[in-house]
Amino acid sequence: MFLFALACTGAEPDPAETDGPLYYEDVAPILADNCVSCHQEGQIAPFYLVDYDSVSVVGSQIADSVTDRRMPPFLADNSGECNTYEHAAWLEDDEIATIVDWVDAGMPEGDPANAPELPAAPTGLEERATHSLVMDTPYIADFEGADDDYRCFIIDPGLTEDGYVTAFEIDPGDPEIVHHVIVYHPSDEAALASAYELEEDAGGNGYTCFGGPNVDSSMVAAWAPGRMIWDYPEGTGIKVEAGMPLIVQMHYNNGGTSNEDATTVNFEIQPEVDEELISFFWVNSDIAIPPGEELHEESQKTSFKNYTGYSGDLDILGVGPHMHSIGHSEYAEVQFKDTDETACLVDVPRWDFNWQFAYMFEERIRVSGGDKLLLECNYDSSDRTDTTYWGDGTGDEMCLLTLYVTVPQ
Ligand code: HEC
Structure with a gap:
């Protein structure tokens, strides 16, 4: 009897005595905060990450995705090396290590009694909403021969x-196919007419539109799944004109x-x-990307005054x-004229067209007309057979940075 009891304890180590990370205690809270908003029923991600069973079947994929920082999707380096942003979906290095160590240790489950609460369904703008753009006629996304459909709708708020x-x-009609939504304000009546x-x-x-609405415009809103409300920084807002319809660009995928x-x-x-x-x-x-290059750089340095025609101060x-x-x-980055110092605005080490976000700084950066903006875009043209130029089409390229600025009073 005595021997039998001993053998039993030996075969089932008490989870509390393992000192490596456990699912319910250590990994699930990280996933609840950073992954579940999309990886749950009815959301954009193709599989769930809501409990031990759903997570452990894709354990090593998860470890890879967080090590490469493909997931959670957030393209800008938020480590502080360049800049830091509001609402950054950014795992700390020790959180990544916890996930990787857990997978390496064979994914021990821990005690389900310690499961964290999954995030509550996010609430929307509700009574804060004053105007809406509503697609009156439902649209059937077209995935014939392609994984993606990009469509622009002209809607009057x-x-x-x-x-x-x-x-x-954004209240997506079908959250499983709505990948991102960008709203543009046509620059004038002529742009609207086009x-x-x-x-x-x-x-x-x-109408079909890939890189943008194909008419002169500025950006009013850029949305990707994972967050309900996108607030502009306190006290600021983007101007919209009375009587002017807006253009809503929808990116559909995952038919x-x-x-x-x-x-x-x-x-x-x-x-x-x-x-x-x-x-x-x-x-x-002014870009010309020769074919067959794994890394081709296009860079441009221009002063704010030359670019905008405005010589006063701007806050980015x-x-x-x-x-x-x-x-x-x-x-x-910004290169300051008077001090020779620089301020890094954004560093996207791995571009992904599927995830286009606006990154609002934790701290605004003031520039004056003589300061310069250095913009560097790198391309991998290995699969191209011809030179790629600027344009709106799927086969064309862009090197663009939307700037959100205010004019200090
Ligand atoms: C903003 C929504 C969103 C969030 C947040 C998110 N995912 Fe995803 N995830 C997706 C979508 C959508 C896909 C499908 C592939 C794609 O479109 O990139 C995906 C694919 C994946 C894949 C398979 C593809 C790959 O790149 O390996 C893994 C693994 C994954 N997610 C893990 C995670 C983990 C772990 C987290 C949290 C740390 C997370 N995801 C957070 C939306 C999200």
Whole structure:
């Protein structure tokens, strides 16, 4: 009897006595905070990460994805080497080590009684929403011969007075196929007319658009799944004009069953803000990417005065890097004229067209007209047979940085 009892204890070590990480105690809380918003039922990610069974079947994939920082999707380096951002979806090095050590140790389960609470369903803007863009006619995403469908819809928010977008949320019609949504404000009536022409040529209910809306415009909102409400920095908002319809660019992927979508964009639009947040595209369109190069750099250095025509001070509050499918990495810094110092705005070591975010700085950066912006875009053109130039098409490229600025009073 005595011997038998001893043998039993030996075969089943008490989980509390292993000192490596355990699923419920150490790994599940990291996943609950950083992964579950997308990896759960009805959301964009293709599988769930909600309990021991769903996580342990993909354990080594998870370890790889966090080691390479492919997941959670957040392309800008937030380590502080370059910059740090509001709402950064960024794992700390020790969190990555916990996941990797747990997988290496054979994924011990721990005690389900210690399971963390999964994040509550996020709440939306609710009564804060003042205006909406509603797709009246549902659109059936077209995945014939392609994994992705990019479509622009022209929708009027019904503004009777100019106002400022201070926050927005997207209510995806079919969350399983809505990958990202970008809302553009046409620059003027002529730009709007061109958009209507494109829609007419496409036979109605939107038009195909890949890298942007294909007409002169600025960005009002950029959304990717994982967060409900996107607030602009306190006291700031992006101007929208009365009577001007907006262009909603939808990126659909992961074709599902019905593929029918009618997405709504809700805005909080206020009549006044302390500071107008101006979004504009900083563009290096003078690019020629020769074929067959694993790493080809296009860089451009221009002073703010030369680029904007404005010689006074500007505060940079955030940026949105943008390239197309052969983009490899993007980097931007300010070089201050008076001190020879630099300030890193954004470093995207691994570009991914699927995840386009706006990155709002934890601390704004003030520049003056004579300071310069260095914008570097790198491409991998190994699969191309011809030179790639700037353009809107899937086979064209861009080297672009959306800048979110205010003009200090
Ligand atoms: C913002 C939504 C979102 C969040 C947050 C997120 N994922 Fe994902 N994940 C996706 C989507 C969508 C895919 C499908 C592939 C793609 O589109 O990149 C995916 C794919 C994956 C894959 C398979 C592809 C690959 O790159 O290895 C793994 C593994 C993964 N996620 C793990 C995680 C882990 C672990 C976390 C948290 C640390 C996480 N994900 C957080 C949306 C998300």
